[in-house]
Amino acid sequence: MSDSEKYSRLSRLVGEPGITGAVSVDRVVSAVASYGMWALTLGIIAFLWLPLSQIVVLSFTENSVLFPFEGVTLGNYVSLFTNEGLLAAARQSAFVATVSAGVATLIGVPLGFAIARHSFRGRSVLRGLVILPLLMPGIIMGISLLILFRVVGLPAGFLGTVLAHSVYGLPFIVLPVVARLAVFDRNLEEGARDLGANGRGVLKDVTLPIISPAIAAGFVFAWLRSFEDFIRVFFVGGTMDALTKEMYGMVVYSQGTEAMDPMATIIVLVVSAALAVAINLRDILEYV
Incomplete structure (x- = not known):
């Protein structure tokens, strides 16, 4: 097998020089962006709904704060x-x-x-x-x-x-x-x-x-x-x-x-x- 054939076969296995690294970086960036958007979305939801959830819980408690908890009431x-x-x-x-x-x-x-x-x-x-x-x-x-x-x-x-x-x-x-x-x-x-x-x-x-x-x-x-x-x-x-x-x-x-x-x-x-x-x-x- 000639040197050119060996190089061609190796290229198909591992990719062209520099391409594998670029693909890996793109995947990392894509993964970070995807998880980052999920984290941002969950953070916004928590920021908006946690205070509302606290109001709902406090509407059934005997005191006006969550801690110390003094019991449930209507x-x-x-x-x-x-x-x-x-x-x-x-x-x-x-x-x-x-x-x-x-x-x-x-x-x-x-x-x-x-x-x-x-x-x-x-x-x-x-x-x-x-x-x-x-x-x-x-x-x-x-x-x-x-x-x-x-x-x-x-x-x-x-x-x-x-x-x-x-x-x-x-x-x-x-x-x-x-x-x-x-x-x-x-x-x-x-x-x-x-x-x-x-x-x-x-x-x-x-x-x-x-x-x-x-x-x-x-x-x-x-x-x-x-x-x-x-x-x-x-x-x-x-x-x-x-x-x-x-x-x-x-x-x-x-x-x-x-x-x-x-x-x-x-x-x-x-x-x-x-x-x-x-x-x-x-x-x-x-x-x-």
Whole structure:
């Protein structure tokens, strides 16, 4: 066997010089990146869910800290369901969130269609103004709206809070709708028109059903942002009872704090269940 044949056979067995080392390094880097991403994901999950898990556990304990452990009780839930002020504030916040998200949806869907499908002067400015409530600090938005309401003579309270949260929730409706319409297959609408459907029929039977997950995603997040808001409610809510204001007062004055962990637990469970149902029925997270 000649030297060249021996070299060729050896190359097939161990690879070309330098290639084996490169392949080994690539595998090591790939493995490190893969395990690193898993570690990062698990770290983020632990960072987000460990405090929530602690709240759930504390809602069933006799003391407000895990250690020393003093026993299990349902007395905290009894305190919650006998605290009419806190329950009324929760109902008020849920009602405000529903109305605000509904108003934002009624305004945001047509606005999303206008931005996505029409060219007009000031379109880019309008898009920027829609995003602005997301970028503006809550305290600045709260103070500016309070000043505006005083100038126009609108008293702080329910109506002012609904208006503030509707503006705050508008980007959560417009942005998913615009994103969905940007990849929308217009041939589906043209096909419906060719089959005899009018404009209203195309909108009702073709366009809205297809973009409905994006609308649902926007509504859910607009509702959540309204329900959990404190800063804007603090400025424009006036004497209106809101859950965040009520819980803040409980912490400041150390009154009725035993009902806070059960309330937080119920909110976490309700929100998680609602998101799970929404994801299973229509994959709303695809449009967030």
